Each structure stands twice: as structure tokens, then as C-alpha cells.
Amino acid sequence: MKVSAIQMNMEFANPDKNYKRAEELIRVAAKDKPDTIVLPETWNTGFFPVEKTMELADEDGKRTIKLFSTLSKELDLNIIGGSIVNKKGGSLYNTSYIFNRKGECIAEYDKTHLFSYMHEDDHFNKGIKTTTFDLDGIKCGVVICYDIRFVELVRILALQGISILFVVAQWPVPRINHWEILNQARAIENQIFVVNVNSSGIAEETVYGGHSSIISPWGDVLVKASSEEEIITAKLDIEIVKEIRNTINVYNDRRPELYIIK
Numbered sequence: 001m002k003v004s005a006i007q008m009n010m011e012f013a014n015p016d017k018n019y020k021r022a023e024e025l026i027r028v029a030a031k032d033k034p035d036t037i038v039l040p041e042t043w044n045t046g047f048f049p050v051e052k053t054m055e056l057a058d059e060d061g062k063r064t065i066k067l068f069s070t071l072s073k074e075l076d077l078n079i080i081g082g083s084i085v086n087k088k089g090g091s092l093y094n095t096s097y098i099f100n101r102k103g104e105c106i107a108e109y110d111k112t113h114l115f116s117y118m119h120e121d122d123h124f125n126k127g128i129k130t131t132t133f134d135l136d137g138i139k140c141g142v143v144i145c146y147d148i149r150f151v152e153l154v155r156i157l158a159l160q161g162i163s164i165l166f167v168v169a170q171w172p173v174p175r176i177n178h179w180e181i182l183n184q185a186r187a188i189e190n191q192i193f194v195v196n197v198n199s200s201g202i203a204e205e206t207v208y209g210g211h212s213s214i215i216s217p218w219g220d221v222l223v224k225a226s227s228e229e230e231i232i233t234a235k236l237d238i239e240i241v242k243e244i245r246n247t248i249n250v251y252n253d254r255r256p257e258l259y260i261i262k
């Protein structure tokens with residue numbers, strides 16, 4: 001599977017401009033003929049225009065679903081639609097939509113761990129379930145930004161058999177070392193590919209750190225972006241997931257009976 005990650009530089013609180021830019025960047029990325037394209041977190045509005053979140057949010061993902069189902073079908077590729085600020089039944093969610101090559105929306109994930117440090121939980125509702133999906137016969141999962149700090153969340157997706165984890169984020173510069181280390185650790189400990197896609201640019205006073213990367217199940221960084229808007233691409237050889245587990249088999253050797261507080 002060839003994957004392209006779009007490290008997009010969104011404009012804060014300007015959905016019209018951001019939908020246009022996302023489409024342009026997807027069309028540019030598609031020229032390299034990837035199987036799957038990935039966008040960052042809350043690319044439609046930025047994270048998040050407090051006063052205007054309700055007004056600027058997509059409505060039940062309608063605008064996003066229309067754009068991505070058209071593009072994925074026309075360009076014959078899968079799209080992990082980053083995440084969007086989304087109004088569902090009148091309440092806000094940070095939602096990721098996933099599309100296959102036929103233009104079908106095959107999965108939907110609402111961010112489960114809201115970033116209380118920036119009061120995301122005062123405005124948004126928590127997702128209540130994890131999500132896995134198949135892309136071209138490969139089982140995959142998605143998590144959103146702060147979610148990557150929760151080792152249990154990624155482990156449960158790994159135990160459900162994913163080979164690729166997509167991590168979509170708007171992760172700021174001051175903690176970019178956490179971003180890089182957490183993504184690499186999740187890849188190594190779960191023996192999965194981790195495709196992590198951050199934003200670049202500035203939203204109000206926050207500077208986003210870029211440094212998106214695609215990491216192998218052995219922890220090798222196959223490709224890494226700078227801190228500017230950029231598209232990175234790598235080919236993932238899914239067979240190596242099995243090969244690694246045939247050498248160091250952490251799934252056989254783990255001791256779940258010890259991992260509960262009595």
C-alpha cells in the first residue's frame with residue numbers, strides 16, 4: 001500500500017478556503033498514484049475557533065462527505081479525511097470520516113480523548129467507540145491527536161488486528177518531541193505501521209509543528225516531513241508485520257492477567 005500524508009497548512013476559522021485547499025492538495029498528491037491519502041485533524045476550521053465553532057462546524061459531515069466521496073471515486077483512492085469540527089444532532093464532535101476507492105464512507109470515528117488542557121471537553125462531545133476498517137483488504141485504525149497518548153486505545157486496536165494506524169493531529173511546536181516519540185513508541189510496541197499526519201502553520205497564537213512521518217512496525221521512520229506544508233509518501237510492505245511478529249512475538253508473550261488492578 002502506497003500512502004501519502006498531506007501536512008496541510010489550514011487557515012483558522014475559514015472553512016471555505018480550507019475545503020478548497022484540501023481539494024487542491026488531494027489532487028496534487030493523487031498525481032503520485034498513492035492508494036491512500038491522509039489529512040490532519042480539524043483541517044476545516046482549525047483547533048478550534050471557540051466563539052464560532054457551532055457556526056463554522058460542518059453539519060453532520062455533509063460537506064466533507066460530499067467532497068471526499070467524489071474525490072475518492074474520481075481519483076480511485078482511499079481517503080482518511082483527517083478530522084473535522086462537526087455538528088451532529090446539534091452537538092459538536094471532532095470526527096474522522098474514511099472513504100474507499102468506490103467513494104463510499106466506510107467508517108466514522110469521533111475523538112474519544114478530548115484535550116482538556118485546551119478545554120476541548122468544554123465544547124465537544126466525547127466519542128464512545130473505537131473504529132477499525134478495511135482498506136484494500138488491510139485492516140486499519142484511526143485515532144485523533146491527544147488519543148495517541150493513550151496506550152490502551154492503540155493496544156485495543158492492535159489486538160483487533162490492525163496493521164496500519166492513522167494518527168491525524170494538530171499538534172503544537174512546544175511538544176513536538178512528544179509527538180515524535182509517542183508515534184514511534186506506538187509503532188514499535190504494537191508492531192504496526194503508524195502513519196501520523198500533523199498540521200503546519202499558525203492558528204491565532206498556536207504554531208503547529210509538522211514533522212508528520214510514516215513509521216514501520218520496526219520503528220524505522222520511512223519518511224518524515226519538515227515543519228512546512230508538505231506531502232510525504234511511502235510504500236508500506238504489509239508482509240513485514242507478520243515477519244516481525246514471527247521474530248519478537250509480543251502478542252504471544254504478553255501477560256494480560258497481570259495488567260488489571262485488583
Ligand SMILES: O=C(O)CCC(=O)C(=O)O
Pocket residue numbers: 047114115144145146147149170171172175178
Ligand atoms: O497532547 C498534546 O500535547 C496535544 C494534543 C492536542 O493538541 C489535541 O488533541 O488536539
